[in-house]
Amino acid sequence: MGNTSDVNRRDVMKRAAALGLVAVPGMTALSSCASGGDDGNENKVEKGKKTKDNPLAVNKKAGLEVVIFNGGYGDQYAKDAEKIYAESYGKVKHAKTQKIRTKMQPRMVKGSPPDVINNSGAxxxxxxSLIDDKQVTDLGPLLDAPSLFDPSKTVRETLRPGTVEKGQFGSEKVYQLNYSYTVYGLWYSKSALEKLDVEYPKTWDEMLDVCAKAKKQGIEAWTYAGKHPYYLAFTMFAFIGKIGGADRLKAIDNLEPDAWEHDAVKQAFEAYAELQKKGYILKGSSGLDHIQSQTQWTKGNALFIPNGSWVENEAKQTTPDDFEMTVAPNPSLDSSDKMPFETVWAEASEPFMVPAKAKNVEGGLEFLRIMMGKESTKNFTELVSALTCVDGAADGLDLGPGLGSAKKVVEAAGDNILSPRHKDWYLQLHNEKVGGALASLMSGDIGPSEAMKRCQKATDEVRKDDAIKKYKR
Structure with missing residues (x-):
């Protein structure tokens, strides 16, 4: 890097800071410069022979290393897919962790990453940023390979709508496979609502009525993961889109100068602030992590929780047999909403990547092909109560109450499905800045106007920062 200009050095430093590299002990920000790019990796194994049964030319002597995020889905589904891989291609080294960035970022910097990373979790x-630094493999060969779910189709042709687009970042290339299909919404116990003698509220006035009735019986209405406040966005973003139309979320994704100043945002923030003002949020929620908030919910201490469809599996140890876990769209504000009640945020999620510097890139692609096969997709759904990105893979399966309700929500939404890209494109902005503003709003530390200002100020800062790559939809 001896010929790099001071300006470029500053850009590298900014990018490294965004990635969290400068905080890694023993690493320097500039060391990422040496590992960027996908050319000239001495550690790569030679390709194997391409055949009908080995369309991605995996070297059967190479071995494979897979790292899985040990969150709501656990890692057994991956172990099962690894067994299938091992039958044809040899030994697999498996690891699981909840500290993906802490464990994997140093290896990405050194140029010695595993072959597959389940890049998920908090x-x-x-x-x-990794794609911008050319540290991620283009998944095109995988998508164009024959499917193990339907041999008459390519992998690409078996995917649910939006899955391919979710893996794209400003180009036609696909760098990320989002394996699960997640339904975000407001989760509740059907039996708990029945005990209150109420139905799920479809408008905000009805929501406030349910909250009031619950409070009279000593039950708080809402809880949330205060330590991970971006969970609030799982319902808030769809609420904003429902009130003001899908273009409101597009404006937020596109970092527009007035994205957070729209009346739809104001109305959504005011509605959520009312929950706090009227005491309808479980005390202490601001200090709870996702597991703790879910446990308070399954114990019956709160009626509603913003979450994703992984929660059925993640909370199964504390969920009573008669809980009847159910998901529904965020209630409408009122009849003036631009989109119907059924509107929901649903998308391919649970991201997987094959690092460009991986030793066995072909093996990593083949492992993902196996995961999207008939055996693996069926196993995933039955094991963890979640849909996959493969269209039709859950047909005919006996689904649990939570997953069954999620499937019904998606079917009821029809074309009214929202898929914002904010958290994919601008992770720090979404999780820390917007999430932080939502946390302060829900705790009563600030009001709706101030929350809007903070979100817009953070958005403007990202838009004006030339070191951060921008995306449009």
Whole structure:
């Protein structure tokens, strides 16, 4: 890097800071410069022979290393897919962790990453920055390979709508496979609502009525993961889109100068602030992590929780047999909403990547092909109560109450499905700045106007920062 200009050095430093590299002990920000790019990796194994049964030319002597995020889905589904891989291609080294960024970022910097990374959880790496640094493999060969779910189709042709687009970052290339299909919404116990003698509220006035009735019986209405406040966005973003139309979320994704100043944002923030003002949020929620908030919910101490469809599996140890876990769209504000009640945020999620510097890139691609096969997709759904990105993979399966309700929500939404890209494109902005503003709003530390200002100020800062790559939709 001896010929790099001071300006470029500053850009590298900014990018490294965004990735969290400068905080890694023993690493320097500039060391990422040496590992960027996908050319000339001495550690790569030679390709194997391409055949009908080995379309991605995996070297059967190479071995494979897979790292899985040990969150709501656990890692057994991956172990099962690894067994299938091992039958044809040899030994697999498996690891699981909840500290993806802490464990994987140093290896990405050194140029010695595993072959497959399940880049998920609260400590996921900033995939957009990694792609910009050419540290991620283009998944095109995988998508164009024959499917193990339907041999008459390519892998690409078996995927649910939006899955391919979710893996794209400003180009036609696909760098990320989002394996699960997640339904975000407001989760509740059907039996708990029945005990209150109420139905799920479809408008905000009805929501406030349910909250009031619950409070009279000593039950708080809402809880949330205060330590991970971006969980609030799982319902808030769809609420904003429902009130003001899908273009409101597009404006937020596109970092527009007035994205957070729209009346739809104001109305959504005011509605949520009312929950706090009227005492309808479980005390202490601001200090709870996702597991603790879910446990308070399954114990019956709160009626509603913003979450994703992984929660059925993640909370199964504390969920009573008669809980009847159910998901529904965030209630409408009122009849003036631009989109119907059924509107929901649903998308391919649970991201996987194959690092460009991986030793066995072909093996990593083949492992993902196996995961999208009939055996693996069925196993995933039955094991962890979640849909996959493969269209039709859950047909005919006996689904649990939570997953069954999620499937019904998606079917009821039809074309009214929202898929914002904010958290994919601008991870730090989404999780820390917007999430932080939502946390302060829900705790009563600030009001709706101040929350809007903070979100817009943070958005403007990102838009004006030339070191951060921008995306449009």
């Amino acid at each position: 400590e996921n790496m900033d995939i957009a």
